[in-house]
Amino acid sequence: MSRKTLSRRAVLRGVLASGAAITVGLPMLESMLNSNGTALAGGDPIPQRFLSYFFGNGFLLNRFVPAATGPNYPLSEQLQPLAPIKDYCSVITGMNNLCEKLITHHEGITIFTGATMVNIQGLSSNPGGPTIDQLVADAIEASGVVTPVKSIQMGISRQLSYMDGGTTMHNLSHRGPNQPLPPEFSPNEVWNNLFGSFTPMNDPSGPLRMSVLDAVKDQTAALKKRLGQTDKQRLDAHLEGVNELEKKLEAVPPVCQAPGIPGEDNPPVNGPEPIIKVNQLMADLLAYAFECDVTRVASVLLVGGAAGTVLYDIGTNNEHHLATHNGQASVQNGIVHNGIVYQMQRFSDFLQTLKNKTDPTGGNLLDNTICFFSSDCAEGYTHSVQKQPMIVAGKGGGYLKYPGIHYASAGGNPSDVLLTVLQAFNPAATSVGQLVPGPNSNKAPGSTSPFLEIKA
């Protein structure tokens, strides 16, 4: 059997049939910029990217919070790993996570959603709304930009909590309470998601696959009519997935140099996980994807809250989470501190990888990225979410202050920071998160007032 090739016109017909204008993964060449380099020649703004980054079990505030505020803040012991990119980092301390229900560890998600969790039952919960990365991804899409991959979710340590139920503790990204976007732990699979699906222009399977997806959409629409609200929403998510696949199929293969397959699956292991290596591979892949404009939004779950992760690289043999609960000796002899510094170093590695990559539109990728970082609590041993630190990194194309600052808040609302980040991608956004207090609460965790101190 031999397969004929289909005419390019047929491919274009398939693209055009979908209606929308498609922005695809073309390289951003300098020639595409306008004369003063502030926008693309066509008037479109220079692409801005978003990254959320997380590790669980908190910090030791007395070794994390910088000793002074403002632009020339001194790096604390636990911030020391950020030294090479310090100017790109604004550190915000002293804000109180306003989550209305405390389960331990779960409430960290409120920093990323601005909403209290739902479906709470024992050690189970789902987030109360979409996470910031998905709000940003929707904002980018609403601005008319369609990248082949709307957003990508990456995970580093597979040893997530096995005592917690629900979706909160195992997924940093959510589109809604019942729609987690699970992290992908295999660099090979991340490569495949980002670079593996482009079909050559002359491959006839493209339009045929599109016609299959059309039929699937019609079937899904018919099924939806017979269902209730919950299942309708689930099928809407299914349709969203079909739409995203269509965009991938429609996308022209990127002209920029795609990276080779990493050759690392990061499989589940009985023993040390390759945390440093996998974090670096994920950073490399994301840098390529940002450079090629394959995607503009990503999240990274380094180590989960209450996770089973053992940070063997620092010479410990027990879970980092357990160390935060295992007596003052763990704190004093440095196990907890060393674990936090180790994880901060991974965060720094990730940011440095973006900084070390030239953005085709000028500068480096971190110049045109906003990264939002936090944990699931301020300090692990109490699970306190009072004074929970956050870091907003990157220049955001000039949106954020550079050099960054340390701002010590007297109990501000972390969702104000979230709103500031969202407004970088959707200037018309007026709020984020849950604005109406839940039962037995007088203060909702959402925000309508952006935090301006970190804005340029």
Added chain:
Amino acid sequence: MRNTFLATAIFTALIGSVFTSACSGDIGKLPFDTGGAGGAGAGGPGGNGTGGDPIDNPQFSPAPGGIRKLLARQYVNSIRVILGETAANSASPPEDSTLNEFETLAAAELALPPTAVEAYETSARDVASAVIFDPPSLQKIVPCTPTGPDDANCYKQVIEGVGHQLWRRPLTEEEVTPIIAIGVAAGTEYGNFNFGVEYALSTLLQSPYFIYTVEIGTQDPDHPDWFKLTGPELATRLSLFLNDSTPDKDLLTLAEGGGLETEDQLRTVARDLLKRPDARAALNSFYDVLFKLRDLPNTTKDAAVFPAWSSAVGQSSRLETLMFLEDLVWNQNADYRTFYNANYTFVDTTMANFYGVTPPSGSGFTKVTLPAEQKRTGLFGHAGYLARYSHAAQTSITRRGAFIANMILCSEIPPPPPGVNTTLPDFDPSKPMTKKETLIQVHYSDDQCKGCHSKMDPYAFPLEVYDGSGKYRTKDENGLSLDPTGEVADFGAFASVSEMGQLMHDDPRAMNCIVSNLFKQSMGHKEIKGERPAILSIQNAFEASGFKLQEAMVEIVASPAFSYVNLPK
């Protein structure tokens, strides 16, 4: 033995104390989702729903219908049944999530991420391609000789035939027509009928009608709020539950012909399906997920502290528990309570060496009685459970105890209260204390902590004779003697693992709990109030059978809670 616990629990629910989240009540939380839909028949005080057919009980009301995603193994098994082994080997559905310990709850409640939709497309294309390049598989689904690559009539026969099995119901003409068009377009494009089959098959496999099982039913004339599942819907529900697979042709034909109408018909079919080898595999998967046995080969242990632990021990300890259950449930079809007080287990060479008994000749597992001084008793002596619910370098009384409270007794333990310093004091050589003594000092000195910890920690006090890898020891890591005594209110006092296991054997909550867990597994929802009479009926039948787990599964299938649904969720 009556279901006195449950009756009490229902009464407690009605007087309201169940709505508090603290561990202040005497019996823990009622194992029903009191907030769920479909609780129309809440009924009067005391609710004696134990007598008679639950369907005639005015308090009975089924749970909402809707759609549930096939689990990954159900997807692959369905393809194996319908398209053959070659096709099944090419299938690569997205991984399942779990929600509150159950894959079936996630499959009924969570939306799919875009990566899953893409995985379904990839899998469908691979399966379809495997079929057309494998003549025997292709022959199975092409009943006609095509006149050419655009033979619409032959495509129609293919789609109607294999579609009927894949979608577990006949396709309407409206549904078939667009798929014929895809077949014709692809066949024409490539100049080959088989490529048309490939794309038509890929469409059927990517369809929500294959990926999700649809449970909507038809309105019941006697109860307008209820909908009786159609024959094929019911056949699918029971095949997925009992065999992790799609109904085969015979069962689908039986169901379409009205052969799944009465409770006795359902019992007969269920018993037949339970005789199939895939029923054992399905139950193994249930335990693999619920008890986290599948994690064991990749459970990290500090090699310096637990030198006996390895990935191989993890895998063999997983199989030990599964072999034990396979023997109890299938080979012996014996009293399920034995799971908690057995004085025997199953070992292969790896586990024999681990437990310090003579290895069996041959490579498989053999039934053995372990040395009496180790006091291993049923599940509570299995290294897999003991190791999974421990830390990497030490035991965890709280995790082992929480597992028993939550998964064996179905009493939900709320999270720690906010703002509590959860740090345990360091080991002080001048005042040496065992972990049990430390926990009692910390958890019991504070009423906030004691309320819940006294309902989970003590179960694991006697289990301290097993280290964090499940190995027997007489002294703890600091050389201190271990005190195996414990007491839990409403459960009893015990002075050893075997006494604790015996109390578990005798506790009706443990038997109600396994019914509850199977119920969730079978239908993908947490029990709701309206289902109480049906569940009580299943529990009573389970008891009457002498606690034969197969009978619990049969009675779930025969229950009106299984045959009827409310409006779709």
